[in-house]
Amino acid sequence: MQSDRTEIPYYLVLRAGCLPYVLNADRHVVRREASPLLRAFARAQGAPTSIADDAWNAFSGSEAILLIERAQMRAYALVRGTESEHQLRLLAAL
Template sequence: MQGIPHYLVLRAGYESYVLDRERVLICRQASRMMNWFARAHGKPMSIVDAHWDSFSREYGFSSDERKRLCAYSLVEGSETGHQLALLGNL
C-alpha cells in the first residue's frame, strides 16, 4: 500500500523521515504518536543493506550513519487494512 508508513528513520540533528514500503518519503517530521509507536512496537534496524541505497544516497547518509540502528520497521506484514489505515493516521 502506497502512502502507508512502513519505516521511520531517525537521524541526529535532522527531522525524522516517514517512508512507505518502497522506502519512498511520505513526510518529514513524524508525529509524537508515530515516534512513540515506532519505539514501543517497531523493530530497530540499520539502513546498511542494498534496499536502502537509493534513500540513503538521496538524503546524504554517511556509511557510519547507515550502520547505526536508526530506522524502525513499523509493519510486520500481518496487519489488517484497518490497522494500516490507523497507522497512516498517526
C-alpha cells in the first residue's frame, strides 16, 4: 500500500508568533500544527532550508509572508527522498 504523498510532511516551517506550518512536497499546507515529536524530529534529522527562493513564492504569497520575514524564518526539509514507504507512513503519523 503506497502512502498518500499529499499528506506526507516534507517540510516544517516555523514562524515567530504563529503556529508552525507542515507542508507536503508541493509546499501546500497539510496542517497548522506540529507535535512535539515532529518538531524534535525536524531539529534532529531535518535539513535546515531557506524559504527565501522562488520555489517558496506560492506558499509565502498564500500566507502573506513578507520577503524580509522569509529570510528570518526557520524551515526544515523532513524528507530526503531515500525513505521507505514504512518510514513515510511513520513520518505522517508524527
